[in-house]
Amino acid sequence: MIRVLLVDDHPVVRRGLRAMVDELPGVSAVGEAADGAEALRLLDGGARPDVVLMDLQMGAGMHGVEATRRITALPDPPAVLILTTYSTDADILAAVEAGATGYLLKDAPPEDVAAAVHAAARGETVLAPPVAARLLGRVRAGRPALSPRETEILGLLAEGLANKQISRRLFISEATVKTHLVHIYGKLGVDSRTAAIAAGLTQGLIRPV
Numbered sequence: 171m172i173r174v175l176l177v178d179d180h181p182v183v184r185r186g187l188r189a190m191v192d193e194l195p196g197v198s199a200v201g202e203a204a205d206g207a208e209a210l211r212l213l214d215g216g217a218r219p220d221v222v223l224m225d226l227q228m229g230a231g232m233h234g235v236e237a238t239r240r241i242t243a244l245p246d247p248p249a250v251l252i253l254t255t256y257s258t259d260a261d262i263l264a265a266v267e268a269g270a271t272g273y274l275l276k277d278a279p280p281e282d283v284a285a286a287v288h289a290a291a292r293g294e295t296v297l298a299p300p301v302a303a304r305l306l307g308r309v310r311a312g313r314p315a316l317s318p319r320e321t322e323i324l325g326l327l328a329e330g331l332a333n334k335q336i337s338r339r340l341f342i343s344e345a346t347v348k349t350h351l352v353h354i355y356g357k358l359g360v361d362s363r364t365a366a367i368a369a370g371l372t373q374g375l376i377r378p379v
Contacts, residue, residue, distance in 0.1 A: 172291045173200040175219035175248070177209045177237065179228035187223065187253075194284045204228065206237025213241065219248045220291045224270070226254040226261055235264045242269030249290040253283070258374045260321045262301055267318065272296030304374060316357055316375060323350050325376045328367045 176187050176199055184202050191199045201217050203209035205228040213219075222241060226234040238250045249271040254261070257275060265273055271290045274283060275298045286296040297305070316324065319340075326336045333351075337344045355361060358369040370376040 172197045172221060172287060173219045174198065174287060175201045175203065175209060175212065175217060175222045177203045177206065177222060177228075177234070178225040178253075179204050179231060183225075190280050190283065191223070191287070194280070194287065197284065197287055205231025206234060206240070207232040209237055210240055213244065213248075221271075221287050222248050222250045223253050223287070224250050226252060226256055226265065235261075235268045238265060238268040238270050249293065251286055251290045251296065253278075256377065257298075257300055257304065258377055259304060259315075260325070260375050260377075262304060263315070263321075264318060273301045274298045275300060316354060320350055320354050320357070321375060323347065324354055324366060324370045327363055328370065328376050328379050330379075 174191050174197060176184050176191070178184050178187065181204075188199045188202065191197055200219055201212050203212055206224075208231070209222065209224075210232075224234045224238060228234065234252060234254070238252070241247050241250055250269065252265045252270045252273045253276060254273075255276050262273055271293070272286055272295060274286055274296065278286075278298055282298070289296045322340070323336060326339060331339065333344050333347045336347050340347075351363075351366075354366055358366055360366045360369050367376075371378060
């Protein structure tokens, strides 16, 4: 029996996921958490799932990427399978870099979720077709990828923050912010903040604000 821990901040979504998971052959939901911090407390308290089905954005609680990073750093960690509505490059790459075994979208049919849970429990990597297509597109395009910090700064640009505000938010100097912007402009092939934001949205690097 594959044991699954459900992590999502919406009780109705968790209820639906539990009902779906409990109907899957050879799979059972063994716990629920409303955010990453609660999931970690359950694991610290002795919960031993084989797979953690993890949402990305969870309100004011610990988000899925940070929770994934901490869970995968544990001794003998469970596999973490992201199940979210977000499919931007930034979200996908952050989750993969944090150690996620797979990345599914919430509109996936139950049979795909079932196959992904079984694959994750075997230690296999699972990507939803739209996610795999985005990653393949990046490889084919051959464009240099923004680093996690550059992606973060691009997102703050999209929020309308000035260089000084970004430096305060990230606890870095304005000179460092400007250096990052030079790299961002070069990688995106643009020459202004507005063009960088437009390129980031078009390429799915950041979400619309």
